[in-house]
Amino acid sequence: MTVERISVIGAGLMGHGIAQVCAQAGYQVVMRDLSEELVNKGLERIRKFLSDGVHKGKVSQADADSTLGRILATTSLEEAARDTDLIIEAIVEDMEQKKQLFRELDRLCAPHVIFASNTSYLSITEMAAVTGRPDRFIGMHWFNPPQLMRLIEIPRGQDTSEETVATIVELAKRLGKVPAVCSDSPGFIVNRLLQPFYNEAMSLLEEGVASAQDIDTALKAGGGFRMGPLELRDFVGLDTALRGTEVIYNALRHDKFKPRQCLIRLVKAGHYGRKTGRGFYTYGQE
Ligand SMILES: NC(=O)c1ccc[n+]([C@@H]2O[C@H](COP(=O)([O-])OP(=O)(O)OC[C@H]3O[C@@H](n4cnc5c(N)ncnc54)[C@H](O)[C@@H]3O)[C@@H](O)[C@H]2O)c1
Helix, strand or coil, rough: CCCCCCEECCCCEEEEEEEEHHHHHCCCEECCCHHHHCCCCCCCHHHHHHHHHHHCCCCCCCHHHHHHEEEEEEECCHHHHCCCCCCCCCCCHHHHHHHHHHHHHHHHCCCCCEEEEECCCCCCHHHEEEECCCHHEEECEEEECCCCCCCCEEEEECCHHHHHHHHHHHHHHHHHHHHEEEEECCCCCCCHHHHHHHHHHHHHHHHHCCCCCHHHHHHHHCCCCCCHHHHHHHHHCCHHHHHHHHHHHHHHHCHHHHHCCHHHHHHHHCCCHHHEECCCCCCCCC
């Protein structure tokens, strides 16, 4: 099957970036969020990203204009479900809300439409089971920011068909991304591998082996990392980081995934990292 039209549900941090990448690659895109304010905020972020690109000489004004021209922003789920080949869901990381959305979309969309979820940690198989199309249901896990990160993990659910996998792998390549197919397992590839690494950095901190700054500096200067593990957790948000750690730990029950106390304490105190001004580091007013 060939994908020609794409609908992105959710215009937040990930959704607006995904919509932009798809439109920049020439696809007609519908981007849906719950209110005018939220879809406009998503559109505004896309406009800013493109105009920064124009100023830096990375995108031509004509390409920026045609990209924006291919994005229809809406609050109507019916509009997003109409005339589309692929739904990419990027709403909040909550199983019940995602299931509710997919139930409605299953009713509204034509039978050939593929459903893809951008979930980081939730089960693709469980979401697929509430629809009548588990063979046309798949994960499409983009990385933040979608405009810049090359990888898309493609977790396949229990009943995802080979044709659906092939269609989404092909699409990822057309979008200029690098696909990595995996099974529907907690944390997929990247988050599963990184979780013990983040935990060990927190253990070093708890044991007083090194300061947060020295841990991060060591990994950047000696390990080739662009960001150290603790600053990366602050960047993602410690509340989000803890939720992800808990999902993997609860599913796999191995100590290497168990959330560390320093992370739990910071989250309890409301110190979520960059977004609250304090986490493993303290940030000035931004
Ligand atoms: N933030 C990241 O770094 C990251 C990376 C990879 C994957 N993800 C995943 O992507 C998804 C979205 O994350 P985000 O960071 O963009 O969240 P976000 O909170 O920035 O955006 C979510 C958006 O979805 C909207 N929304 C909620 N219910 C909706 C509905 N029924 N229809 C349309 N819009 C709806 C919200 O209003 C909000 O604007 C989550 O599943 C998350 O786990 C996030």
